[in-house]
Each structure stands twice: as structure tokens, then as C-alpha cells.
Amino acid sequence: MSNYHIKHLEEYYQVYRKSVREPENFWGEVAEEHFMWRKKWDNVLSWDFNTPEVKWFQGAQLNITENCIDRHLLTRGDKTALIFEPNNPEEAAQHITYRQLHARVCQLANVLKDQGVKKGDRVCIYLPMIPELSIALLACARIGAIHSVIFAGFSSTALSTRINDSDCKLVITSDGSYRGSKSIDLKAIVDEGLEDCPGVKTVLVVKRTNTAVAMKEGRDKWLQPLLDKAYQDCVPEIMNAEDPLFILYTSGSTGKPKGMVHTTGGYMVYTAYTFKNVFQYTENDVYWCTADIGWITGHSYIVYGPLANGATTLMFEGVPSYPDYSRFWEIVEKHKVNQFYTAPTAIRALAKQNISFAEKHDLSSLKVLGSVGEPINEEAWHWYNDVIGKKKSPIVDTWWQTETGGIMITPIPFVTPTKPTYATLPFIGIQPALMDEKGIELKGNQVEGRLCIKFPWPGMARTIWGNHERYKDTYFSAFPGMYFSGDGALRDEVGYYRITGRVDDVIIVSGHNLGTAPIEDAINEHPAVAESAIVGFPHDIKGNALYGFVILKESGESRMHDNLRKEINQIITEHIGPIAKLDKIQFTSGLPKTRSGKIMRRILRKIASKDMSNMGDTSTLLNPEIVDVIKDSAL
Ligand code: PRX
Numbered sequence: 001m002s003n004y005h006i007k008h009l010e011e012y013y014q015v016y017r018k019s020v021r022e023p024e025n026f027w028g029e030v031a032e033e034h035f036m037w038r039k040k041w042d043n044v045l046s047w048d049f050n051t052p053e054v055k056w057f058q059g060a061q062l063n064i065t066e067n068c069i070d071r072h073l074l075t076r077g078d079k080t081a082l083i084f085e086p087n088n089p090e091e092a093a094q095h096i097t098y099r100q101l102h103a104r105v106c107q108l109a110n111v112l113k114d115q116g117v118k119k120g121d122r123v124c125i126y127l128p129m130i131p132e133l134s135i136a137l138l139a140c141a142r143i144g145a146i147h148s149v150i151f152a153g154f155s156s157t158a159l160s161t162r163i164n165d166s167d168c169k170l171v172i173t174s175d176g177s178y179r180g181s182k183s184i185d186l187k188a189i190v191d192e193g194l195e196d197c198p199g200v201k202t203v204l205v206v207k208r209t210n211t212a213v214a215m216k217e218g219r220d221k222w223l224q225p226l227l228d229k230a231y232q233d234c235v236p237e238i239m240n241a242e243d244p245l246f247i248l249y250t251s252g253s254t255g256k257p258k259g260m261v262h263t264t265g266g267y268m269v270y271t272a273y274t275f276k277n278v279f280q281y282t283e284n285d286v287y288w289c290t291a292d293i294g295w296i297t298g299h300s301y302i303v304y305g306p307l308a309n310g311a312t313t314l315m316f317e318g319v320p321s322y323p324d325y326s327r328f329w330e331i332v333e334k335h336k337v338n339q340f341y342t343a344p345t346a347i348r349a350l351a352k353q354n355i356s357f358a359e360k361h362d363l364s365s366l367k368v369l370g371s372v373g374e375p376i377n378e379e380a381w382h383w384y385n386d387v388i389g390k391k392k393s394p395i396v397d398t399w400w401q402t403e404t405g406g407i408m409i410t411p412i413p414f415v416t417p418t419k420p421t422y423a424t425l426p427f428i429g430i431q432p433a434l435m436d437e438k439g440i441e442l443k444g445n446q447v448e449g450r451l452c453i454k455f456p457w458p459g460m461a462r463t464i465w466g467n468h469e470r471y472k473d474t475y476f477s478a479f480p481g482m483y484f485s486g487d488g489a490l491r492d493e494v495g496y497y498r499i500t501g502r503v504d505d506v507i508i509v510s511g512h513n514l515g516t517a518p519i520e521d522a523i524n525e526h527p528a529v530a531e532s533a534i535v536g537f538p539h540d541i542k543g544n545a546l547y548g549f550v551i552l553k554e555s556g557e558s559r560m561h562d563n564l565r566k567e568i569n570q571i572i573t574e575h576i577g578p579i580a581k582l583d584k585i586q587f588t589s590g591l592p593k594t595r596s597g598k599i600m601r602r603i604l605r606k607i608a609s610k611d612m613s614n615m616g617d618t619s620t621l622l623n624p625e626i627v628d629v630i631k632d633s634a635l
Contacts, residue, residue: 056266063236087318108139119144128177151294176209180322241265251515259465270459275305341370373511405459
């Protein structure tokens with residue numbers, strides 16, 4: 001027996017030991033007992049972290065949608081697979097059963113086929129949080145097309161860069177989207193982006209807001225009439241375990257976003273197994289993850305992980321503050337949510353509101369609370385635990401990444417004793433290591449270093465789309481023979497892990513992963529700007545906010561500065577999206593640079609955080625005098 005569902009701490013240790021000592025036996029058993037394969041694998045795992053090359057379940061054949069939908073039809077056909085809670089509380093929620101989901105996925109799969117989409121083609125999905133979004137992922141997977149979901153908050157430039165990087169031939173979008181009291185013209189953003197995307201031949205448009213949109217002859221088609229004509233069954237494409245399932249972009253320290261490639265078999269096994277255990281999901285529970293499907297959390301823990309377990313998964317179109325700050329709690333009460341998974345930014349924003357917003361709702365259905373995306377501070381952890389969980393629902397602080405595909409370090413609720421701000425123990429099969437800067441592993445407890453993983457796990461990304469060298473450089477070069485996460489962590493006296501944050505130039509703002517380089521590139525496009533540097537500084541709600549140091553070509557009059565600040569943020573919004581806007585912009589005459597021309601960000605980070613004490617060693621700076629100049633006019 002593969003111990004699919006872990007229920008005691010002793011069992012965790014026992015299963016963990018097995019997963020580490022005999023990983024192939026362990027994962028082979030999980031895969032065999034709990035999934036539907038068209039053909040079994042020849043080999044559970046082959047790997048080499050130097051090339052790097054990782055293959056799980058090689059030789060096996062399957063279709064992930066058969067595992068997420070078809071196999072439930074017999075026993076769970078009338079069970080709700082998806083609950084859709086609209087932005088507007090007056091609009092009725094939708095309950096989509098497994099049988100209905102099957103029909104809708106098949107219809108869209110058939111439409112895609114009719115539009116010429118074939119196995120291996122890339123399809124871009126740029127949709128708000130509506131059922132068609134989940135259905136679109138699954139429809140692509142049904143026919144073996146590789147989906148590339150772009151978060152619908154990204155700008156037209158960000159959209160076109162990503163579409164071109166992976167050469168998508170079709171885009172699925174909607175006329176518009178609702179977010180709180182606002183509505184956004186998504187189709188117009190797509191139209192603008194596609195001016196630079198000659199490879200896109202077809203755009204399928206879902207009607208959501210009924211706003212007037214321009215439809216380009218020969219390219220744009222309303223989706224509903226095509227669905228109405230489509231057959232409700234579609235034979236699944238048989239995929240190899242290592243065939244790509246999707247591409248999902250994440251920011252890097254350097255310019256271009258990285259299209260992380262996840263494959264089919266290992267990703268399915270890992271997301272399903274983590275979902276079952278990390279949320280202790282049992283039949284008839286209602287599970288809600290508040291993430292957007294545009295991020296990995298939504299892919300793995302709104303769509304694939306829950307559906308592979310036959311779960312009921314809720315998706316919410318709106319925002320926590322609309323119509324007021326009780327919305328999340330109203331939804332928990334209305335749908336009797338059992339597992340609730342959100343981000344520290346949301347928790348901090350909600351904790352700032354009057355307590356009555358939470359207290360006026362019956363939250364007694366909650367059994368497990370989750371946190372993901374950034375470190376959770378102690379205050380937010382306690383508020384979540386006390387006010388929402390009433391001290392009876394364990395908090396699972398789950399550490400993982402787009403690259404890891406699924407949860408890596410986490411408590412298992414009712415199994416692992418929790419500790420505020422600690423992600424606690426490695427999940428089954430995960431072998432973390434903390435490394436010092438010289439590349440030596442820090443053994444034992446009470447150590448702090450760079451967080452690496454020593455052994456492959458089934459859910460890991462296999463490459464960066466079109467750039468395997470970059471995959472190797474980014475993740476497998478800093479500590480040869482290991483996967484390097486880019487995060488720092490400490491291990492306490494009992495072996496619990498606490499994630500301390502990024503150690504590279506990626507900044508996590510409101511749980512969004514932002515690279516400094518693309519933002520700086522955008523700012524430098526402003527005709528008045530000569531150079532810029534971005535750092536993060538602590539922010540009450542967002543965790544981090546962005547602080548920009550900008551050198552102007554001509555210093556100009558300070559009364560112009562406010563306008564320039566607006567223009568710079570406008571450029572960032574156009575190139576990336578509003579999530580990357582700067583909270584503070586300081587104009588300066590220079591930046592602290594080493595002799596080799598590298599900006600010493602450590603100093604800028606201290607200034608941005610108002611920590612003006614000891615600036616550390618500045619002797620390697622070419623221009624040490626600039627430090628005081630910047631300090632004196634810090635914002
Ligand atoms: O820095 C870590 C932080 O989020 C980064 C990954 O971001 P992304 O790929 O967008 O995926 C987010 C959702 C999985 C990590 O490198 N992070 C994620 N979870 C935690 C976290 N930091 C602290 N604690 C966490 N629980």
C-alpha cells in the first residue's frame with residue numbers, strides 16, 4: 001500500500017523515510033494505485049541534475065483529463081466538481097457537476113480541434129476567473145495541446161512577449177472581466193498585444209461582460225456559438241508521461257520571463273498526492289483556493305490537484321474587498337467551505353479591517369487553513385489562526401514555486417504540529433538542503449542558508465521553453481548537482497524550516513513574483529530616464545513594495561518630478577501590468593556601483609527600508625560618496 005493518505009505523525013516519518021530511501025518504489029506505488037494509465041511506465045525515474053534531465057514514469061501513457069474527469073463519472077457523475085462564485089454577489093453561483101464538466105471540456109476540445117489545434121500546439125489562455133478558464137486548461141489537455149495561461153492582469157506587452165516566446169497559434173479570451181466595482185476590457189488588451197504576434201491565427205472570445213468589442217474578420221470568433229454546435233464527447237489524446245502539459249511564465253532576475261515547462265505524468269501524481277495530504281481532503285468537502293488560475297497555485301490547486309482527487313473546488317471571480325471586506329467570509333459561510341487556501345497579502349489586508357467583517361459570518365465549516373506565496377508574518381499568522389480558524393483549524397504554511405509544480409515544505413494538518421511563520425517539514429519525497437555561500441551543505445539543525453533540493457520529485461518543471469541552457473544556469477549551476485530555489489531558509493532546533501525570502505533579484509510583491517530587470521528595462525524606456533534600479537522594501541500589507549532609484553538624463557526641475565513619477569508608473573503598467581507599479585520613486589544623480597559596474601543593491605535596499613545605520617563595506621564602490629547623497633534625499 002502506498003500510504004496515499006497520511007493520518008499520523010509517525011506515519012509521516014515512516015512514509016517519508018520510505019520515499020527517500022526507495023523513491024522509485026514509493027512513487028511507483030502511488031502512481032499505480034491511484035491513477036488511470038493507458039500504458040504503464042518502463043522506468044519510474046531517470047535523472048541527472050548536471051545536464052539537467054529528469055524523467056518520471058517514462059514509457060507510460062495517459063491523459064490527465066481522464067484522471068481528472070472521466071474516471072469519476074461512474075461514482076461522482078452528479079457530484080459538483082466546480083463551484084463558480086461570481087464577482088457580483090447578486091449573481092447566482094454555478095455548480096458544475098463532473099458530468100457537466102466532462103461535456104463542457106469535450107465541447108471546447110472539439111472546438112479547438114475544429115480550429116486546427118493539434119497535439120503539441122501552444123494555446124494561450126487569457127481569461128478572468130470564470131468557469132471557461134478551468135475548462136480551457138482541461139480542453140487543451142484533452143487534445144494534447146500545451147496551454148500557456150497568462151494572468152489577466154498582465155498588460156498587452158507582457159501578453160505579446162509571452163505569446164511569441166512559446167509561439168502560440170490560438171488565444172482564448174473574453175470580452176471583458178469584472179474585478180470588484182471595475183470592469184476591464186480584456187479583448188482590447190488582446191487586440192493591442194496581437195499587433196505584435198503574427199503567429200496567432202485565431203482568437204476565441206467568451207462573452208462575460210457584454211461590452212462592445214472589435215472582432216477582427218477571419219481571426220476572432222465568439223466561442224459560444226461554436227460550443228453550441230460541438231459534440232459533447234471527445235476521445236482523449238493519448239500522451240506520453242513526459243509530454244508537456246503546460247507552460248507557465250515566471251519572472252527571473254534577468255530580462256525575459258521564463259516559460260516553465262511542466263509535463264504530464266509526474267505533475268499529475270505530485271499535485272494530486274500533495275493536494276490530498278496537505279488539505280486532508282475527504283469526500284464531500286468543499287475546497288477553496290483564492291488564487292488566480294493565472295498563477296501556478298491555481299493550476300495545481302484549483303484545477304489539477306483537486307479534480308484528480310474527485311474534489312469539489314470553488315473558484316471566485318472577484319476580490320476580497322468587494323462589495324466589502326466580508327466577501328471571503330460570506331463565501332465561506334454560503335458554500336460551507338472546509339479548506340481555505342489564500343496568500344499572506346490577503347490575510348494582512350483582511351486583518352486590518354474591522355473584526356466584525358469576519359465575525360458576522362459562520363466560519364464553523366472550516367477545517368484547514370492554508371497560506372502560500374510569501375512568508376507569513378507572526379501577526380498575520382495569529383489573526384488567521386484566532387479569528388478565522390478559532391484555534392481549531394491548523395494553518396498549513398506551504399512553501400513551493402512555479403518551478404516545483406506542487407507543495408514542497410509544509411505541515412500536514414492534524415499530523416505536523418504547526419509553528420507560526422514556519423513551513424515546518426519537507427513533504428513526502430522532498431530532500432531539502434541548506435547551503436552556505438561557498439557551496440558547502442550546512443548539516444544539522446539551527447543553521448541558515450540557501451534552500452536547495454537534492455533529489456528530483458515528480459512535479460518539478462523539466463525545462464524552460466526554448467532555453468534549456470537558461471534552465472540549467474538558473475537552477476542547477478549555483479550548487480552543482482542540486483536544484484537551487486533562489487530562496488533563503490533556516491532550520492530550527494527541531495528541524496523545522498522557515499523561509500526567509502528571496503536571495504536573488506526577484507521581489508515578491510503581494511505574492512507576485514517580480515524580477516527587477518524587466519521593471520528597470522521598462523522605466524529606462526522613458527525618454528527622460530538615463531538609468532534606474534529597483535529594490536523591495538517592507539510593506540504592511542503587500543509584504544514588499546517597490547522602491548525605484550532613477551537617474552534622469554537632465555536633472556530637471558523638482559516640480560516636474562511628480563509628473564515623471566506618474567509617467568514612469570504608466571510605462572510600467574503598459575509593459576508589465578499594474579502589479580509592478582512603484583510605491584516610491586527617488587530621483588538621484590548616481591547609483592552605488594562596484595568597479596565592475598554592478599549596482600550594489602544591498603545599499604539601496606537598506607536606504608529603501610529606512611535602515612540608515614551601518615552601510616557595510618563600501619570600499620569596493622567606485623563612487624562611495626553617492627551613498628550619503630542618496631541617503632540624504634531618501635523618501
Ligand atoms: O520566495 C518564495 C515565495 O514565492 C516564491 C515562488 O513564487 P511563485 O513561483 O510565484 O509561486 C508562488 C506560489 C507557489 C518562492 O520562491 N513563497 C512561496 N510560498 C512561500 C514563499 N515564501 C515563504 N513562505 C511560503 N509559504
